[in-house]
Amino acid sequence: MLTITLKPGKEKSLLRRHPWIFPTAIDRIEGKPEEKNKPGATALVRSATGQFLARAAFSPKSQIRARVWSFDENEPIDHALIKRRVKKAIAYRMQSVRDTDAIRLIFGEADGFPGLVVDWYAGKQGHLVCQFQSAGVEAWKAPIVQALIAETGCPNVYERSDASVREREGLPLVTGALAGNEPPEETLVTENGVRYAVDIKTGHKTGFYIDQRDNRRLVMEHAEGRDVLNCFCYTGGFSLAALKGGAKSVVSIDSSGEALAIGKRNVELNGFDPARAEWWDADVFKTLRALREQGKSFDLIVLDPPKFAASPDQVERAARAYKDINLIGLQLLREGGLLYTYSCSGAISADLFQKIVAGAANDAKVDARILRRLHAGVDHPMTTSFPEGEYLKGLMLHKP
Numbered sequence: 001m002l003t004i005t006l007k008p009g010k011e012k013s014l015l016r017r018h019p020w021i022f023p024t025a026i027d028r029i030e031g032k033p034e035e036k037n038k039p040g041a042t043a044l045v046r047s048a049t050g051q052f053l054a055r056a057a058f059s060p061k062s063q064i065r066a067r068v069w070s071f072d073e074n075e076p077i078d079h080a081l082i083k084r085r086v087k088k089a090i091a092y093r094m095q096s097v098r099d100t101d102a103i104r105l106i107f108g109e110a111d112g113f114p115g116l117v118v119d120w121y122a123g124k125q126g127h128l129v130c131q132f133q134s135a136g137v138e139a140w141k142a143p144i145v146q147a148l149i150a151e152t153g154c155p156n157v158y159e160r161s162d163a164s165v166r167e168r169e170g171l172p173l174v175t176g177a178l179a180g181n182e183p184p185e186e187t188l189v190t191e192n193g194v195r196y197a198v199d200i201k202t203g204h205k206t207g208f209y210i211d212q213r214d215n216r217r218l219v220m221e222h223a224e225g226r227d228v229l230n231c232f233c234y235t236g237g238f239s240l241a242a243l244k245g246g247a248k249s250v251v252s253i254d255s256s257g258e259a260l261a262i263g264k265r266n267v268e269l270n271g272f273d274p275a276r277a278e279w280w281d282a283d284v285f286k287t288l289r290a291l292r293e294q295g296k297s298f299d300l301i302v303l304d305p306p307k308f309a310a311s312p313d314q315v316e317r318a319a320r321a322y323k324d325i326n327l328i329g330l331q332l333l334r335e336g337g338l339l340y341t342y343s344c345s346g347a348i349s350a351d352l353f354q355k356i357v358a359g360a361a362n363d364a365k366v367d368a369r370i371l372r373r374l375h376a377g378v379d380h381p382m383t384t385s386f387p388e389g390e391y392l393k394g395l396m397l398h399k400p
């Protein structure tokens with residue numbers, strides 16, 4: 001069997017149940033030549049003294065050379081394990097996620113499937129959408145798909161393995177049906193009483209930002225009678241929540257015309273008065289400045305930008321961008337107004353994000369109150385051993 005032996009002392013992170021093994025930790029790899037070149041082969045991981053540490057999926061081309069399947073010496077990596085874990089992941093969501101039919105069923109490492117994302121839209125008649133981001137889950141694709149169908153009763157599975165992280169694993173970018181029907185152009189979901197159209201085949205991620213569900217609900221609860229500005233609105237997730245919550249007006253900005261078209265469609269799907277909603281195809285950085293120059297102000301502002309820092313070396317530049325939009329956001333906010341501000345950069349911790357926002361508030365001369373610290377929904381859990389899983393963080397601020 002393929003065996004990875006670590007250098008002395010390099011077993012520490014595995015003993016803390018951290019699931020990634022980097023090339024610098026590896027002393028030697030032994031096995032048949034065909035195993036040593038096989039992406040996704042299961043490897044036994046041992047310490048320098050020969051102690052069992054884990055079974056892991058080997059990825060010869062990746063900087064994450066192996067990802068742990070199991071720390072239990074008695075747990076073989078087989079079809080039964082795949083089934084068991086799929087079942088567990090789904091049971092947890094069925095128990096903990098309410099008021100939606102857009103659910104993340106599997107969230108990578110947190111569910112014992114390193115590099116796998118599975119979202120479920122629109123129930124049994126809808127679609128399961130999978131993203132295989134690592135060689136390990138790629139190698140077990142067929143049994144994973146089989147288990148998903150068996151556990152959900154949904155026969156339609158679509159693959160959106162078009163995320164660039166695949167390239168770092170040496171895997172090609174692919175999309176297409178894995179089972180059942182191709183998704184239609186528009187899949188309708190209902191989240192907290194709001195209907196949204198999702199474009200599974202070409203939308204961002206798997207079509208929808210499922211992770212912001214609870215935060216959209218929070219905006220819904222505080223939107224009544226307010227003038228709302230939603231920056232980086234995509235298909236209007238927060239905008240529709242604000243309209244549902246009784247916002248007086250909602251201005252939504254995004255640089256993607258396709259996303260805005262779905263946003264408008266969402267207004268129609270919910271029967272809201274289109275006069276309450278404006279959709280601006282524009283750059284947020286420029287538009288925020290223009291609004292400030294025009295002396296405009298709002299009662300509730302959402303800032304949910306794309307990932308500004310894709311890796312640790314981009315943190316400094318990203319911090320400046322976050323500070324910039326938050327500074328102007330606070331300036332555009334009326335007294336008594338609310339700012340919901342987010343970062344989905346894994347390289348920026350919740351702590352650092354709060355410091356950046358504090359810097360923005362300081363420059364804006366606002367003693368902003370932190371009403372809440374915000375996170376992704378419960379279907380995107382973070383585990384104690386894998387804090388890297390926390391990518392989305394946010395703050396709900398009040399301008400006194």
Ligand code: SAH
Pocket residue numbers: 208209212232233234235236237238253254255256259282283284285304305306
């Ligand atoms: N809040 C959304 C998700 C936002 S994703 C939701 O809940 O669904 C980030 C969005 O920012 C994308 O739609 C992208 O098109 C947009 N975007 C990226 N850079 C931008 C820029 N400089 N100006 C305006 N929009 C931008």
